Amino acid sequence: MSKYMLIMRNSGSIENPEDVDFEAVINAMGAYNEAMITAGILVGGDGLTDAAQGSVVEFTDGAPHVTDGPYGDAPALFNGFWTIEVASREDAVAWAVRAPLGAGNKIEIRRLTDETDFADYSDNEFVQKEKEWRGEQTDHTSPE
Structure with a gap:
């Protein structure tokens, strides 16, 4: 899914x-x-x-511009x-x-996107952290 x-x-x-x-x-x-x-x-x-x-x-060459x-x-x-x-x-x-x-x-x-989109980078620190963060989000939204 x-x-x-x-x-x-x-x-x-x-x-x-x-x-x-x-x-x-x-x-x-x-x-x-x-x-x-x-x-x-x-x-x-x-x-x-x-x-x-x-x-x-808006992100430009300089500092971000807010409107x-x-x-x-x-x-x-x-x-x-x-x-x-x-x-x-x-x-x-x-x-x-x-x-x-x-x-x-x-x-x-x-x-x-999901983890399959980043399979070539599965050992990347932030890809691993993202996986943990998603697990934490799921834990917080699950019925108790």
Whole structure:
């Protein structure tokens, strides 16, 4: 099983957000999330606040530069994500197409790296530490 991130992007296609039935959106997303929980594949996920409320740290030749607000044009806005654990990219795609999103939205699907991606560096100190850290995270999130 591999973990995939489904990255929700909004094109800004909703001209009048105040006209959207937000409770209907919550219900549709809740049902979608519940389906992933029931299937045992949802690892985590969240929506994000408006990009105008965020900040961007840009790395250039000099010191990192911090700016407030959106980091790109509306088509690039990242407004939520799910992390799922499924057998294949095809399974991740199958779940992504079920998302209750309207026209103008996109979901980018990316596999999260795991220790197999760093097999050539398995004796590296930080690869070993990462493995330990992941084990500690799992221990903290397990039911007692």
